[in-house]
Amino acid sequence: EVQLVESGGGLVQPGGSLRLSCAASGFTFSRDWMSWVRQAPGKGLEWVAKIKEDGSQKYYVDSVEGRFTISRDNGRNSLYLQMNSLRAEDTAVYYCAREVWWRFDNWGQGTLVTVSS
Amino acid sequence: QSALTQPASVSGSPGQTISISCAGTSSDIGTYDFVSWYQQHPGKVPKLIIYAVTDRPSGVPDRFSGSKSGNTASLTISGLRPEDESDYYCTSYRANNPHVIFGGGTKLTVL
Numbered sequence: 001e002v003q004l005v006e007s008g009g010g011l012v013q014p015g016g017s018l019r020l021s022c023a024a025s026g027f028t029f030s031r032d033w034m035s036w037v038r039q040a041p042g043k044g045l046e047w048v049a050k051i052k053e054d055g056s057q058k059y060y061v062d063s064v065e066g067r068f069t070i071s072r073d074n075g076r077n078s079l080y081l082q083m084n085s086l087r088a089e090d091t092a093v094y095y096c097a098r099e100v101w102w103r104f105d106n107w108g109q110g111t112l113v114t115v116s117s
Numbered sequence: 118q119s120a121l122t123q124p125a126s127v128s129g130s131p132g133q134t135i136s137i138s139c140a141g142t143s144s145d146i147g148t149y150d151f152v153s154w155y156q157q158h159p160g161k162v163p164k165l166i167i168y169a170v171t172d173r174p175s176g177v178p179d180r181f182s183g184s185k186s187g188n189t190a191s192l193t194i195s196g197l198r199p200e201d202e203s204d205y206y207c208t209s210y211r212a213n214n215p216h217v218i219f220g221g222g223t224k225l226t227v228l
Contacts, residue, residue, distance in 0.1 A: 035217075037163075044120075044222040045155070045163060045206050047215050059214050095162070102210040102217050103153040103168040110162065 002026040002106040004096045009111030016086050016115070022079040022096030022108055030054070030074040033099040036081050038092035039110075046092075049081065050099060064090075086115045121146070121207055121220035128226040134195040137223045139207035140188060145218060147188035151210035154183060154192045157222075158203045167192060194225075202227040 008020040020036070035050040049060045049070040058070050069082040079096055093112050097104035122140040129135040139146070139154075146152055154167035165174055167183035170190065182193045190209070194201055207220040 045157075045219045047208075047217050047219060050216070059216060061215050099217075101169070102151040103165060103208070104155070104163070104217075105165050105168070105174065107162045107164075 002098065004098065004106060004108035006094065006096050006108040006111040009094065009113045011114045011116065012086055013117050014087060014115055017082070017084045018086065018113060020081040020083065020094055020096075020111060020113070024077045024079065024096075024098075027098070027106075029072075029077040034072060034079045035097045035099045035104065036070060036079075037095045037097050037104065037107075038090075038113075039095070040089070040092040043092075048094070051079070083113070086113075088115050091115045121209060121218055123205075123207060123220040123223045125221070126224045126226065128228055129194075129197045130228045131197055131199060133197045134193060135197060135225065136194075137192045137205055137207075137225070139190040139192070139209075139220045141190070141209050141218075142188055144213070145188075145209040145211035146185060146190050148212075149210045150185070152183065152185060152190040153208045154181075155206045155208070156203050157206065163206065197227055199227050201225060 003025045005023045036048040051070045067085045071080045093110040095110045096108040098106040150170050152170045155163040156166050157163040166177050170185045171183045180195050205223045
């Protein structure tokens with residue numbers, strides 16, 4: 001059974017940093033693209049970033065480009081999202097998701113990031 | 118990076134059939150058959166219910182079906198049940214970044 005478990009969310013001040021983690025199990029992590037998808041309170045879903053199986057390609061939504069960095073450690077079956085220069089509009093539940101042929105077939109339970117002073 | 122366009126809300130009575138549209142462009146839905154649909158109950162994790170326009174993951178009832186015509190995809194739910202009341206999101210692949218775009222979401226109310 002595929003399991004994705006996020007951690008690292010919390011309350012941070014504007015301009016601050018946070019690092020999210022996602023622990024994967026139940027599948028061969030090193031063979032799949034992985035993504036982060038977020039959902040602001042009461043809003044829709046928004047794709048944030050994705051990373052290729054071997055980490056050689058990374059893509060970001062324009063609004064986080066230059067501030068967020070996605071990475072992975074295939075030896076630890078883990079996905080990360082380093083978030084810097086956080087803004088109020090980054091407040092959201094962040095989901096880790098496995099991406100197969102541009103569909104998200106498995107999701108974690110999400111971790112809440114709140115950016116507020 | 119425009120989102121795909123979905124109606125904000127749709128409603129139906131138990132047993133009825135409803136459809137939710139997802140309008141894109143020739144750069145996404147109109148060219149690629151990588152349209153997916155997700156169901157999200159309040160406070161819950163999104164769940165994949167349709168992929169590759171028409172395919173259903175194992176365990177998803179055949180009351181849920183997908184289709185596409187031109188630049189618009191549709192999710193159809195037949196034999197509506199109270200537990201179908203949820204938010205539904207479409208996605209599509211597009212060649213330029215972001216490679217996956219979401220629709221704004223549709224709230225389905227089962228009256």
